[in-house]
Amino acid sequence: MTDAHALAVFAVRAETSRGRLHPEPEAIGRSPFQRDRDRIIHSSAFRKLQYKTQVFVNHEGDFYRTRLTHSIEVAQIARSCARALGLDEDLTEALALAHDLGHPPFGHAGEEALAQAAAPFGGFNHNAQSLRVVTLLESRYAAFDGLNLTWETLEGLAKHNGPLPHPPAYVADYDARHPLDLGNFASAEAQLASLADDIAYHGHDIDDGLRAGLFDFGDIAHLPIVGAALADAGRASLDMPPPRLRHETIRRVINALISDLLAASRSRLAALAPGSADDIRRAKTAVIAFSAAVADANQAIRAFLFARMYRHWRVNRMTSKARRLTEELFRMFHGDPGLLPNEWRARAGEPGSARAAMIVADYIAGMTDRFAMDEHRRLTDIAISG
Structure with a gap:
């Protein structure tokens, strides 16, 4: 549990949580957000992530990421950053672990196919499906459907990518019963979990793409951040074997992205000077963010991965x-x-x-x-x- 005395003034606080849709006595020795995290980990939907595609279909190889290993990597990055920024680590971790619960099989290909097939009937959206999983489809408790997570965790899931002025149908229906303040930003913890997702998949998709032979070191040497990480890793040992060079490069990429995220977010927080979590929610822009230069670099990395990995003929x-x-x-x-x-x-x-x-x-x-x-x-x- 995050030490309450170590939390920043703008962090979400467990003791002032807005609670659960279905009231429950709280657990002794666990904060509400620890309890959310534990319910997510023990859910059927979370276990299924081990056999759901990230990029490569599960049977393609044992070393490639799955939705489960991706979610664990996101949670590790998010929790470490939450500690550095004085945010609630348990809420951040819960959101990171739950963010992909609504993904169908076969990664984005499965989602695109399901969305197209269901388009005449309202479509399909994996973020809305994540909320549907934790509020309806998990059937583990006698008193309610779903996991009955706290308002703060549900808010963060619903607004994974920012405010929702035009929410998907299920999110709108749920919001009518249990308002999630969809017009404003989510907490700093939720914003952080979302960007930890970006950091994780940039790192591991480059790693998996190199491992699979979809591109090589020469192909990534020109990329911003990645090229500098590769050059720095190469200087560490002139005769480093390719597997070690790959790992040394990826850890430098992740470190560079995390360092920029923390520095840029601290700068934004200092400028806003929020006195509470609600000040974060009411801000006009996201306060957890990369610098403009690294945001542009991320776009270049994403474009490379799209062309050379996600659209590779294999x-x-x-x-x-x-x-x-x-x-x-x-x-x-x-x-x-x-x-x-x-x-x-x-x-x-x-x-x-x-x-x-x-x-x-x-x-x-x-x-x-x-x-x-x-x-x-x-x-x-x-x-x-x-």
């Missing part, structure tokens, strides 16, 4: 199959909800309806890569029993 082949498989699962289940397992079929309603589309999207989004492929085979291979 990745394109995987994503093409993943999109097709996801679309076919949606079409089959939506057209005939009788194919769904009993607990899902009972909620799906009429074939082709908006209700069926929502339930089918929930079902598919909750699948791991492996289960989605197995389910597709069960539905399309007449030699396999149901």
Whole structure:
């Protein structure tokens, strides 16, 4: 638990939490945000992340990141930065661990396919799905659906990318029952968790891309931040083997991004001089941020990864199959909800309806890569029993 005396004045404080939608007695020895983190870690959705694609489909190799290892890396970066800025570490960690709970199988390919298939019925959004998971779909408690997380954690999940003047349907519906102040920024803890996500995937996607041979050291030498990190790593040992050079480079990239984030955020905080967490929420711009130069560098890194990794022909082949498989699962289940397992079929309603589309999207989004492929085979291979 974060020491209350070490918290900055603008940090969220556990003792003034706005509580839970369904009141519960608090746990002795654990803050409300520690309890949120523990509920997230013990959830079914969190465990499934170990078999959900980050970039490479799970069976492509044991060393590539999955949604689970990505989430753990985000949490490590976020918690370390939270301590440096005097923020509540437990809330920051909870948000980092929960931010990808709504991702469907097969990474962004699966999300794009599900969003397109569900577009006539309201679409699909993984951030909204994360909120749906923790407020509705997890069914572990007798007294309520979801995990009954604190207001502060739900606010941070809903506003993962900033204020939501036009929220997705489920976020708007939930906000009508339990207002999350969608028009303002989230807490500094939530803003930090979001940027820790950027730092983690820049680092590990370069690492995985090098490991997979999608590009080499020469290809990244021109990139801002990355090129300087590579050169500095090379100077550490003139005969360093490639695996060590890769690791030495990546840790320097992550360190450079973290150092800039902390310096830029401290500067913004000093200029705003917030006296409370609500002052952070009411600010006109985000207060946890990179400097302008590093924000531009991040865009250049992102553009490189998009062109040389996410659209590499080897990745394109995987994503093409993943999109097709996801679309076919949606079409089959939506057209005939009788194919769904009993607990899902009972909620799906009429074939082709908006209700069926929502339930089918929930079902598919909750699948791991492996289960989605197995389910597709069960539905399309007449030699396999149901």
